[in-house]
Amino acid sequence: MNVETPPPLVFRTRALAKVYRTGEVEVHALRGVDFEACAGEFVVLLGPSGSGKSTFLNIIGGLDRPTSGEAWFQDHDLSRSSDAALTAYRRDHVGFVFQFYNLVPSLSARENVRLVTEIARHPMRPEEALDIVGLGDRMDHFPAQLSGGEQQRVAIARAIAKRPEVLLCDEPTGALDSKTGVKVLDALTRVNESFGATTLVITHNAGIAAIAHRVVRFADGRIQAVETNAARLRPEEVTW
Amino acid sequence: MTSALDRKLLRDLVRLWPQALAIALVMAAGVATLILGVGAHASLSETRAAYYERNRFSDVFASVTRAPERIAARIAEIDGVGAVETRVGKIALLDLSEMPEPASAIFVSLPDLGEQTLDLITLRSGRTPLPGATREVVVSEPFAQAHGYEIGSTFSAILNGVKRELTIVGTALSPEFVYALGPWDLMPDDRRFGVVWMSRAALAAAYDLEGAFSDLRVRLLRGASESAVIEEIDRILAPYGGEGAHGRKDQLSHAFLDAELTQLQAMSRILPPIFLVVAAFLVNMTLARLITLEREQIGLLKALGYSNLAVGMHYLKFVAAIALIGAALGSAAGTWLGTGLTRMYGDFFHFPFLIFQMSPSVYLVAVGVTLAAAIVGALKAATGVVRLAPAVAMTPPAPARYRRTLLDRLHAALRMPQSAVMTMRHLVRYPARSLGGLVGIALATSILVGSFWSFGSIEFMIDVTFQRSDRQDATITFVGEREASAVQEIARLPGVMAAEPYRSVPVKIRAANVERRAAITGKPDDPDLSRVLGSDLAPVHMPETGLALSDQLAAILRVETGDVVEVELMAGDRRTVTMPVAMVVEGYLGLMAYADIGTVNRLMREGALVSGVHLSLDETRREALFAELKAIPAASFVALQRVSLAKFRETLAQNLLTMVSIYAGLAAIIAFGVVYNFARISLSEQGRELASLRVLGFTKAEISWILLSELAILVLLAQPLGWLIGYGFAVAMAAGFESELYRVPLVVNREVYAWASLVVVGAALVSGLIVRRRIDRLDLIAVLKTRE
Numbered sequence A: 001m002n003v004e005t006p007p008p009l010v011f012r013t014r015a016l017a018k019v020y021r022t023g024e025v026e027v028h029a030l031r032g033v034d035f036e037a038c039a040g041e042f043v044v045l046l047g048p049s050g051s052g053k054s055t056f057l058n059i060i061g062g063l064d065r066p067t068s069g070e071a072w073f074q075d076h077d078l079s080r081s082s083d084a085a086l087t088a089y090r091r092d093h094v095g096f097v098f099q100f101y102n103l104v105p106s107l108s109a110r111e112n113v114r115l116v117t118e119i120a121r122h123p124m125r126p127e128e129a130l131d132i133v134g135l136g137d138r139m140d141h142f143p144a145q146l147s148g149g150e151q152q153r154v155a156i157a158r159a160i161a162k163r164p165e166v167l168l169c170d171e172p173t174g175a176l177d178s179k180t181g182v183k184v185l186d187a188l189t190r191v192n193e194s195f196g197a198t199t200l201v202i203t204h205n206a207g208i209a210a211i212a213h214r215v216v217r218f219a220d221g222r223i224q225a226v227e228t229n230a231a232r233l234r235p236e237e238v239t240w
Numbered sequence B: 001m002t003s004a005l006d007r008k009l010l011r012d013l014v015r016l017w018p019q020a021l022a023i024a025l026v027m028a029a030g031v032a033t034l035i036l037g038v039g040a041h042a043s044l045s046e047t048r049a050a051y052y053e054r055n056r057f058s059d060v061f062a063s064v065t066r067a068p069e070r071i072a073a074r075i076a077e078i079d080g081v082g083a084v085e086t087r088v089g090k091i092a093l094l095d096l097s098e099m100p101e102p103a104s105a106i107f108v109s110l111p112d113l114g115e116q117t118l119d120l121i122t123l124r125s126g127r128t129p130l131p132g133a134t135r136e137v138v139v140s141e142p143f144a145q146a147h148g149y150e151i152g153s154t155f156s157a158i159l160n161g162v163k164r165e166l167t168i169v170g171t172a173l174s175p176e177f178v179y180a181l182g183p184w185d186l187m188p189d190d191r192r193f194g195v196v197w198m199s200r201a202a203l204a205a206a207y208d209l210e211g212a213f214s215d216l217r218v219r220l221l222r223g224a225s226e227s228a229v230i231e232e233i234d235r236i237l238a239p240y241g242g243e244g245a246h247g248r249k250d251q252l253s254h255a256f257l258d259a260e261l262t263q264l265q266a267m268s269r270i271l272p273p274i275f276l277v278v279a280a281f282l283v284n285m286t287l288a289r290l291i292t293l294e295r296e297q298i299g300l301l302k303a304l305g306y307s308n309l310a311v312g313m314h315y316l317k318f319v320a321a322i323a324l325i326g327a328a329l330g331s332a333a334g335t336w337l338g339t340g341l342t343r344m345y346g347d348f349f350h351f352p353f354l355i356f357q358m359s360p361s362v363y364l365v366a367v368g369v370t371l372a373a374a375i376v377g378a379l380k381a382a383t384g385v386v387r388l389a390p391a392v393a394m395t396p397p398a399p400a401r402y403r404r405t406l407l408d409r410l411h412a413a414l415r416m417p418q419s420a421v422m423t424m425r426h427l428v429r430y431p432a433r434s435l436g437g438l439v440g441i442a443l444a445t446s447i448l449v450g451s452f453w454s455f456g457s458i459e460f461m462i463d464v465t466f467q468r469s470d471r472q473d474a475t476i477t478f479v480g481e482r483e484a485s486a487v488q489e490i491a492r493l494p495g496v497m498a499a500e501p502y503r504s505v506p507v508k509i510r511a512a513n514v515e516r517r518a519a520i521t522g523k524p525d526d527p528d529l530s531r532v533l534g535s536d537l538a539p540v541h542m543p544e545t546g547l548a549l550s551d552q553l554a555a556i557l558r559v560e561t562g563d564v565v566e567v568e569l570m571a572g573d574r575r576t577v578t579m580p581v582a583m584v585v586e587g588y589l590g591l592m593a594y595a596d597i598g599t600v601n602r603l604m605r606e607g608a609l610v611s612g613v614h615l616s617l618d619e620t621r622r623e624a625l626f627a628e629l630k631a632i633p634a635a636s637f638v639a640l641q642r643v644s645l646a647k648f649r650e651t652l653a654q655n656l657l658t659m660v661s662i663y664a665g666l667a668a669i670i671a672f673g674v675v676y677n678f679a680r681i682s683l684s685e686q687g688r689e690l691a692s693l694r695v696l697g698f699t700k701a702e703i704s705w706i707l708l709s710e711l712a713i714l715v716l717l718a719q720p721l722g723w724l725i726g727y728g729f730a731v732a733m734a735a736g737f738e739s740e741l742y743r744v745p746l747v748v749n750r751e752v753y754a755w756a757s758l759v760v761v762g763a764a765l766v767s768g769l770i771v772r773r774r775i776d777r778l779d780l781i782a783v784l785k786t787r788e
Helices: A053-060 A083-093 A109-117 A126-132 A148-160 A178-195 A206-211 B004-015 B017-054 B071-076 B141-147 B200-206 B226-240 B252-292 B295-303 B308-349 B360-386 B390-394 B407-414 B418-429 B431-469 B485-491 B551-557 B597-604 B619-630 B641-695 B700-737 B750-776 B780-785
Strands: A009-022 A025-038 A042-046 A068-073 A094-097 A166-170 A198-203 A214-219 A222-228 B060-068 B081-087 B089-095 B103-110 B122-126 B136-140 B154-159 B162-173 B193-199 B212-220 B474-483 B496-511 B514-523 B547-550 B564-569 B576-585 B592-596 B609-617 B635-640
Touching: A009 A053, A025 A053, A025 A068, A025 A198, A025 A222, A042 A053, A042 A206, A053 A068, A053 A166, A053 A198, A083 A094, A094 A148, A109 A126, A109 A148, A109 B418, A126 A148, A126 A178, A148 A166, A148 A178, A166 A178, A178 A198, A178 A206, A198 A206, B004 B017, B004 B308, B017 B252, B017 B308, B017 B360, B017 B641, B060 B226, B071 B081, B071 B212, B071 B226, B081 B103, B089 B212, B089 B474, B089 B619, B089 B635, B103 B154, B103 B200, B103 B635, B136 B141, B141 B162, B141 B193, B162 B193, B193 B200, B212 B226, B252 B308, B252 B360, B252 B431, B252 B641, B252 B700, B295 B308, B295 B360, B308 B360, B308 B641, B418 B431, B418 B700, B431 B641, B431 B700, B431 B750, B474 B485, B485 B496, B485 B609, B496 B551, B496 B597, B514 B551, B514 B597, B547 B551, B547 B564, B551 B576, B564 B597, B576 B592, B592 B597, B597 B609, B609 B619, B635 B641, B641 B700, B641 B750, B641 B780, B700 B750
Parallel strands: A042 A198, A042 A214, A094 A166, A166 A198, B103 B193, B136 B162, B514 B592, B547 B576
Antiparallel strands: A009 A025, A009 A068, A214 A222, B060 B212, B081 B212, B089 B103, B089 B154, B122 B162, B136 B193, B154 B162, B474 B609, B474 B635, B496 B514, B496 B564, B496 B609, B547 B592, B564 B576
């Protein structure tokens, strides 16, 4: 018998809300978000600036806490976790990729990856991670000696080297031209396919959406629409 | 209405208040040290000069056994002599009913006819004795205060062997007894030694000196040659038992006062400039880094259309505001501390008045140097940033370029974690910044070493002087010389366990053209109580022939063992002889020359005489001994070494401790200021990097360690350098302290280094904790949103 069991849920949020108070102004960044993601899924979060997608990513990444509602990673209740528990969560389960790479300038590519493998539980070798993103020959270069795309791929290598269950990317191609951006997306999809890491990618570039299993559109702090791509495009097939 | 830029200035100051305050405090410490040190010294010097002038302090002093009054006229005729006063002056034992231990006083005559012309006393209460009144006396005010005497109080004294009851009719101060020191005492003890002024006729009658004098005071005309006058006075007084005239340099009170002021000056000339330079350096470094962090703001201001000049002025104002706060705090604290210190010393010296000399130039220098350092630091950083195109300035600096270095092999070999590699590379990548921090922290340690060392040195001096050298419990000084049998008489007194005689002869010692007044002290061959120490601090035998000179005297005369010196006896037949220098010995106090007591007696050709006797006492029978001693007409003064030591420590505790505590406190402020600012600015510089690591899953403790380990490495590396520089400061200060009266041995023991480092490490820990709290509050999300 070959019954396909649905892949287990990795993320689950219920009525997730976030209110920022700056002085007397209240900003409702999230107004009740219900969301689920399965293991190995590749999800693109689309939406204009201020639509709440980054706030959402920060909360499920353990960087911020919701004002109300629930956010679960597997059986971890992220909305009620202590600072230390969130740190452990990020350390053990989450790989982050940011728009501006956030590499340590004083460490070479290999050392930036090693920074994470030293504190991870079942890491791969830094060289292996850099090979995956196609930087096997530039491992001993410092960030200042690498192009923007290369720096971002180092950041991806750093994110995947711990073999994370989830890979969270906030505008990973935002600072890159399309040719370089494709290489970065290619690296992300390969990691997603070969390791099965649930991958959430924020972008406001609708063209990228075609490479995802699922596209979630954010607007005004809510999920406006969810689309499933029947057929995914390869990264090299998209342009912007 | 204030401009928007000025508002930004005020808000920036408020936002950065802990750092601004730390910088201002460092500046304040530098400014305060200079003002207080220079101010206290200038005030006390000025006060002394005015006191000497108003009270017509003499220039030349001479003692004789007995000279007829008419001689005074001959001395007045000497070329260069402006005024002459003769008088009777004798040291005598007192018998004070309320005090078991013997006390002494120097009895000085006041003219019965007319006013004093020299060394005028300043009456503090009451009146002067009536002419010829045999029982009326004026006593020195500190002595009266120490005993609770008032006008009308009475006490007894043994004048020339006769006990008399005296009534106090007044209290006074005199410029010649600012530092009222008894023989064999180290510090003035107002309980055991006082000054008593009496009618000339009454005192002369008591000592059979009618129509004669025993003391001569001379004031010189401006431009007169002191040495020529002294030579002439000596010639005239020689037949009357003159012990050799001397200038102010050898006047006991003046010499000690001078030594104290020299010490104060050394403190104010050496430490404050160091403090000021250190503070200036730190302010410069810190502000330069602070402004570099403002890069984006500067770019923005320029993009909005502000000129380079306007932007530059804005940051200069920012720095000037901090500098002015620091200068104001420092000036206020310096004035307050300086006034307090002047008062403290003024009380100690019993000056009848104080002149506060806070010269504006000191303030100008102190404030000017700090302000200049701050502005130069700010300019250096601001010009660098202002030169950038606004668009470039608004973006943060490009990632710093790192290269592989030899250190990398070390990292690999040691399998260092990447966080440690980050720390190491960061330190090496910015050598100027790391070196600046290192030197700053080292300087903080060094000024603490420079402040603390004197405690250990003085303890060492006390140990050498009182435990190894002068181990006697008491020393009796006789009135004139006595037969050696007097020693046996003293030894038989109750409670005396050992008695050791000494013979002291005033001399002038010459080598080549250098001459010093000194006393040759004759001691038994192998003294047990009052011992002489060799350069290895082990007791030495008295040389069979020749002299043992203290190293300081030998250095001044530029002689060594085996050389000969010319010795002019200032007593007895006043011959001049040549004597070999048999050895050079250790001595911190005064210019000392020692010889075998037999040698001294042969030299004087007066038979076996003694000047006094050192005693070892049975403490349980002190009272009985003191009762007997008070009645011994032969003794003029009884020194109690243990009491001296207690007094010495007490006075040191008051003066030096206060002084050093102030400096140490200011040094600690500087230490804290340096370390705190270094840590705080490092956090600003690396905040983004550290927040990224937090996002990656590093704990607060782990990233705190990355930042603080850098600080820890610098603090630790800085310590040996700080010790070395501090030792240099101590050498400079010891040289500055040195006077012919005493020398502070340069002993910088391990405790000094340990304490200095402890204070700096403590300051670093506190700064680390404060910075750690800021690390805990790092905004993880904001850092991801901003471009690097």
